[in-house]
Amino acid sequence: MSSLSNGKSQSSLLIMVVIVSIFIVSWVISAFSSISQQERIMEKLKLSKISSYLDFLKGFSRGALLLSSHAAIQKVANMGGEINELNKPRIWICNGDVSPGLDDVKDFLSEETKKYLNRYIENLETEDLFSTNITNFTSVNYDINLKNIFGGKNDERFNISAYGSKINITLEGNSVASENNIYEEIARVRFWYMYRIFKKWATSTSLSFCVRNCLDCENTCLDFKSCVDSCVDEALQELQNLFDEHVECTASLECCYAESGECSDPLQECIKCITNQVEVRAAVGTKFSCKDYKYLLSVEGDRHLVFFVNTNIWIE
Amino acid sequence: MLNLLTLVVGVSIIVVLSFFLFFTKAPQVKILVVEQHQYGRLSEFSKNIFYIKIPGIDKVLTQLIGDMIINKNEIVDYGNEHGSINVTKIIYDIFDFYFGKNWNFKVSYEGKDFIFGYKIPNEKRIRSYLIKLPLPSFEGEIINVEFKQW
Numbered sequence: 071m072s073s074l075s076n077g078k079s080q081s082s083l084l085i086m087v088v089i090v091s092i093f094i095v096s097w098v099i100s101a102f103s104s105i106s107q108q109e110r111i112m113e114k115l116k117l118s119k120i121s122s123y124l125d126f127l128k129g130f131s132r133g134a135l136l137l138s139s140h141a142a143i144q145k146v147a148n149m150g151g152e153i154n155e156l157n158k159p160r161i162w163i164c165n166g167d168v169s170p171g172l173d174d175v176k177d178f179l180s181e182e183t184k185k186y187l188n189r190y191i192e193n194l195e196t197e198d199l200f201s202t203n204i205t206n207f208t209s210v211n212y213d214i215n216l217k218n219i220f221g222g223k224n225d226e227r228f229n230i231s232a233y234g235s236k237i238n239i240t241l242e243g244n245s246v247a248s249e250n251n252i253y254e255e256i257a258r259v260r261f262w263y264m265y266r267i268f269k270k271w272a273t274s275t276s277l278s279f280c281v282r283n284c285l286d287c288e289n290t291c292l293d294f295k296s297c298v299d300s301c302v303d304e305a306l307q308e309l310q311n312l313f314d315e316h317v318e319c320t321a322s323l324e325c326c327y328a329e330s331g332e333c334s335d336p337l338q339e340c341i342k343c344i345t346n347q348v349e350v351r352a353a354v355g356t357k358f359s360c361k362d363y364k365y366l367l368s369v370e371g372d373r374h375l376v377f378f379v380n381t382n383i384w385i386e
Numbered sequence: 387m388l389n390l391l392t393l394v395v396g397v398s399i400i401v402v403l404s405f406f407l408f409f410t411k412a413p414q415v416k417i418l419v420v421e422q423h424q425y426g427r428l429s430e431f432s433k434n435i436f437y438i439k440i441p442g443i444d445k446v447l448t449q450l451i452g453d454m455i456i457n458k459n460e461i462v463d464y465g466n467e468h469g470s471i472n473v474t475k476i477i478y479d480i481f482d483f484y485f486g487k488n489w490n491f492k493v494s495y496e497g498k499d500f501i502f503g504y505k506i507p508n509e510k511r512i513r514s515y516l517i518k519l520p521l522p523s524f525e526g527e528i529i530n531v532e533f534k535q536w
Contacts (some may be wrong), residue, residue, distance in 0.1 A: 082389050082392065082393070083389070083392055085398075086392055086393065086396040089396065089400065090396050090400065092397075093400050093403045093404070094403065096403075097403045100413065104407050111422075115422060117420075118426070119425075119429070122392050122426075122427070122429035122430070125429075125433040126429070126432050126433045126436075126517075128433075129433045129434075129435070129436030129437060130436060130518055130520065132436050132437075133436045133446065133449070133452075133519070133520050134520040134526075136446070136449065137449070137523070140522065141522070141523070141524050147523075153474070175412050184530075186524065186526065188526075189524075189526025189528040190520050190524060190528065191526075192526065193525075193526045193527070193528050194518060194528060195423050196448040196518075201446045228442075234435075257446050258443070258445075258464075258467070258468075259467075301433065316465075316466050316467075330488075334481065363466050364463075364466050364467050365464065365465040365467055366463060366464050366465045367522075368445075368449050368452060368453050368522045369522050369524075370456055370521075370522050370523055373463075383418055
């Protein structure tokens with residue numbers, strides 16, 4: 071009897087030990103698998119964080135491109151469609167039309183935009199956990215063509231693209247790399263509208279003919295200076311009439327030279343567009359500027375888009 | 387007696403192990419999932435502010451904020467076509483849509499602080515995010531926006 075009860079108690083003990091062992095083993099396995107599950111979740115979180123940060127940097131680049139474009143547009147418009155060493159607006163009329171071609175203006179805009187864009191990229195310091203490397207953009211392109219520009223399609227919106235930049239993000243040994251190419255629409259900016267209208271005016275204005283007649287007039291001649299002022303006013307009116315009601319144009323006589331002595335500014339100031347030697351009886355330099363009030367740019371300082379052009383008229 | 391003791395000890399061990407096995411992980415996983423979701427919303431938004439375009443004026447939110455900061459005025463003029471835009475109102479409309487009344491952000495620029503949003507509670511878990519914003523500038527100026535959400 072005693073041996074039977076001993077046998078039973080030993081069996082119970084054995085069963086209990088087995089059950090407890092099974093649970094201990096299950097608990098150990100579960101603990102390890104939860105650790106590896108947590109590690110997997112952490113890895114997934116890190117990669118997700120890196121990926122989100124990558125998207126953020128691309129968004130930042132896009133915002134920077136938009137602002138760079140606005141800055142470049144304002145600068146290039148102020149300089150009459152090109153950036154030159156003299157830091158003066160380009161001459162569009164040198165007795166005849168010498169206005170800049172579309173490709174030239176596009177190139178200047180692209181270079182200027184790229185310059186400002188890369189300043190944003192170089193100034194971007196990341197203080198977060200990430201180790202970030204963003205390379206500069208190598209190329210910016212304004213997606214425009216002759217047909218669209220002179221057809222008015224890009225009067226108020228156009229697209230630009232930026233290429234060549236790469237982003238590399240590292241976080242605790244995990245690394246993600248990506249191209250940072252951007253294609254952005256620039257809307258509510260009338261740079262190409264103003265270029266188109268100025269171009270039309272440069273080919274059709276009577277300014278040159280009028281000024282040349284000031285010296286060769288036969289009847290009821292005004293003095294040379296007054297005659298030139300009248301011609302400039304007439305040319306200004308022609309220009310103003312080509313624009314819509316949101317643009318306001320002004321003109322100013324920058325210099326005036328006449329052999330007769332009626333105007334006495336230095337001759338060289340009035341004939342900057344002439345490269346060869348000529349006998350000049352009179353010369354006039356004017357600046358025309360048009361300011362757009364329909365939209366304002368996102369730039370520092372004066373946010374109006376102002377397009378300046380210079381003219382030189384001379385009489386042999 | 388010994389058998390009874392063994393039985394009691396064994397069952398106690400089983401119960402304790404079961405508790406640790408099945409019940410303690412659940413709240414931790416729940417917190418982790420909720421945090422992951424909230425963080426995901428925040429990082430998604432920090433990217434989207436560069437893409438959210440305001441209907442009718444064709445400007446992205448960061449552009450409006452940048453113009454407001456540069457002009458040091460919550461009302462920003464955008465020309466004859468759009469007139470003056472109340473940027474503060476637009477900020478509140480958009481941020482309230484994303485985060486309800488549980489957000490706050492601050493920007494400092496040239497001695498002036500721009501603070502938007504609601505009072506930061508002391509008793510809640512606050513998620514902070516630093517957003518880099520390009521400002522209208524010829525020098526590539528960038529500003530920090532301290533964004534908090536709870």
